[in-house]
Amino acid sequence: MLLPDVSRYPADFHELLRHQYNRLEEALGDWSALLTEAEAYEFGKVIIGSDFVVDQLVRHPHFLSSLLESGALDRGYKHDDYRQRLEEVTASAVSEEELMKHLRDQRQFEMIRLIWRDLTRKASMRDTTKELSWMADTFIDVSLKHLYRFACERWGTPFSRPDADGNKHQQYMVVIGMGKLGANELNLSSDIDLMFCFSENGETEGARKCLANQDFFIRLGQKLIQVLDTLNGDGFVFRVDMRLRPFGSASPLACSFNAMELYYQDHGRDWERYAMIKARIVAGDQQQGERLLQALRPFVYRKYIDFSAFESLREMKEMINREVRRKGLENNVKLGSGGIREVEFIAQAFQLIRGGRDSRLQQRELLNILPLLPEVVGMPENAVEELTEAYTFLRNAEHAIQAVADKQTQELPVDASAQARLAFSMGFANWDAFLIELDKHRAAVRSHFADVIAPAEEPQSDGSDSKEWIALWEQQLQEDEALNLLAEKGYDDPQKALTQLTDLQSSRTVQFLQQTGVERLKAVLPSLLEMIAHVENSTETLARVLQLVQAVLRRSAYLVLLAENPAAMLQLVKLCSSSVWFAEQLAKKPVLLDELIDPHSLYSPPDKAQLNAELRQQLLRVPEEDVEQVMESLRYFKSAHLLKVAASDITGALPLMKVSDYLTWLAEVILESVLDVAWRLMVEKHGRPTKNEGDPADRDFIIVGYGKLGGIELSYGSDLDLVFIHDCDPNQFTDGDKSIANSVFFTRLGQRIIHILNTFTAGGQLYEVDMRLRPSGNSGLLVSSLSAFEEYQRKEAWTWEHQALVRARVVAGSERLGEAFNQVRASIVSMQRDSAELKQSVSEMREKMRTHLGTSEKEAEQQGTFNLKQDQGGIVDIEFLVQYHALAYGHQYPDLYTYSDNIRILDAVEKTALLSAEDAELLREAYKAYRALGHRLTLQDQSNVINESEISDARGEVTRIWQDVMV
Known part of the structure; x- marks a missing residue:
């Protein structure tokens, strides 16, 4: 027989090939006749790389013809x-x-x-x-x-x-x-x-x-x-x-x-x-x-962000390293440094840390996980590319090693001939060339593994000795020593600070803490106490931070998060120092600690389009039939962004108007998603509402925002004033198996929306909803048709309801119906009214609100207090002035009702010369100052009642303008 030409292969393998050819000839006879020229060359590569294949073909001579004739090698x-x-x-x-x-x-x-x-x-x-x-x-x-x-x-x-x-x-x-x-x-x-x-x-x-x-x-x-x-x-x-x-x-x-x-x-x-x-x-x-x-x-997969995975992986890796050293496995492509196992650890770490909150990470295959890491954890794209290339190279090397004899080994060969075979199978001219490429990939894996799994960086502590803090925590110091330490470190009230620490240390939660929790607490306390010592209100900040610490003691993985991320710990101290509201939010929802890790994300708020895209991405990770999980995702999304806007507000990264924009956009994208969820659930159960012809109607439903939502002026903790409107024939029926009247469908749709928004779950409440501004208030229908809404506004609505309509705006739902609503709103606001009657109605309503909601004259005189919102010269005075101008002059000047927010309406009032430029500017600046102060009070968990002296100038000017216009 004519054997395949060995000269087509490197000289190192000629003897091996001849030996294997002879073995095959003895078992198979004229075996080379079965092969095409291309197959013969391929077979030579296989023979060089695998003794196992030759052994099996010798044992089973018919295998070769079966493989070739079936085409199994090519597909x-x-x-x-x-x-x-x-x-x-x-x-x-x-x-x-x-x-x-x-x-x-x-x-x-x-x-x-x-x-x-x-x-x-x-x-x-x-x-x-x-x-x-x-x-x-x-x-x-x-x-x-x-x-x-x-x-x-x-x-x-x-x-x-x-x-x-x-x-x-x-x-x-x-x-x-x-x-x-x-x-x-x-x-x-x-x-x-x-x-x-x-x-x-x-x-x-x-x-x-x-x-x-x-x-x-x-x-x-x-x-x-x-x-x-x-x-x-x-x-x-x-x-x-x-x-x-x-x-x-x-x-x-x-x-x-x-x-x-x-x-x-x-x-x-x-x-x-x-x-x-x-x-x-x-x-x-x-x-x-x-x-x-x-x-x-x-x-x-834990529901919370579980940074304890890093600790466990380090321990596992160290155990493997000891085994590698003991058995001399440094040249093992799986277990050695920079090997396959380290790539697996990187992926698994993030799967365990975040997999409970991001179902995309709940996959098994490593190469499906790596591409997700840039988006999920911010890993650089080039790092993922290097890890993917290294993993592929190392797995190919593993296969080439094992193909030789079908043995379960990942050890690089030490014999020169075996090294040459491996290099050839991997496509390299020689062993040295293979090693250069191997070392490059292993170095990349080592580097990225160290970045992810390496021990957390020790935060700077200005030379302080953590042993002192541990001694203080474990009550090893005498009281005077403890007080001196706290004073030296910078605590403004050492006695109070010591009491706070002692109270926590002696609490039942700490006393019954498992050893793991104790160790994690001791790992984070020294750095935390050191950072707190450097803020101005250190003792007050300590109380706020310890409130959070106590909240997470039974889920101490959150302490690991802080220990692993000193920058996040620093952000925590900084923001808790500035805002008790911020500290309380974190204590209620420790899962939000994860948001502190990336300062860029924390202080770079997204616009509405980005918010919408982010929320849609989050909801795509949740099975849409799991309504409970959808509700939890919505609540986390809101809480995380509330935290971000507060951080930006506290640090001055966002001006007042942008804070309200952000909070309003947040509500809008959530409302749109809630409407999507509620609509889908209703349609699945009852089918779609129909038109007169019986055809399914479009989603002719809108959510109208009133008050702060309508005026793009939401604050922290604002409720949502909503009105629901549809545009289908209420007497038609849905087209589903469980058909109901359109009117019933939309009422239940509204109820479901309110349920999703109002219900308290483990993640809290999305928003408190107020529906009292709908036609006829609480006694009216939950959802109105647009025609019924218009008829009510024209024939039955009070003046204060028209005032409210000035700030009304479509925030979710059908674009077509939204345009129709805008036309109705414009026609109602621009109705010609008797100026004197309007002025009297607005003034009477304002006086009634002031009497019931504002500060009494006696309190104001005795305590010098001022209700920022309700007292004379406050926020509501400015809002009523704006609404009065829109209703009184809207028939002349359409610009007065083009927008629903007070600032732009005041711009229109100035433009039409209904107020002087100076007075319009005074009202704008007073309004912004009041709202900014209101935000700060909320972040400090304080009421809107302040000392009148803080804003006496602005209050006086607002009162003057009110008198000029309304009296």
């Missing part, structure tokens, strides 16, 4: 391809021995094909790992089906215990794949990490002697391991590792779902959380298995 397989082929091969098996024989023969055939495609780069690394995982799934599941049948014939069929109705259910094994199998990332010679379980206890039926279900499934599991793992003359299928099961090797081989859930609830350790990230049902009862994984998900 990738799908999951079903593996199942179809294996079921055909094993269909005739009537015993475990026959099954084992068929499985091993088919495994060697598939491995030749996979190694060939991998070494010739006909398959990418991801293709190879995915197909290996699919192959393993199939071998496990098909084997299990045969073995389950054999087991039932021998020991009976397992059933659950009877339920309340006397029904029993047949039980099947669930096989959970862990590690690389679970993630669909299996390598060429990987073992498979498995766990066996079953849904319910009970016993078998149909055999002479019944077995408990657990005994049955233990025996079945033993048979499955034996069939897959036993090494005989035909080889093995997969090495099976069961050590990841609850309690490890000391525990039963199979356990019930209930036992699994109790184990992870009571005994689950951090490393088991990492392992469970990749858990996947690979065989057996898929439906029941998914139910179990769903129940275990809270163990893996």
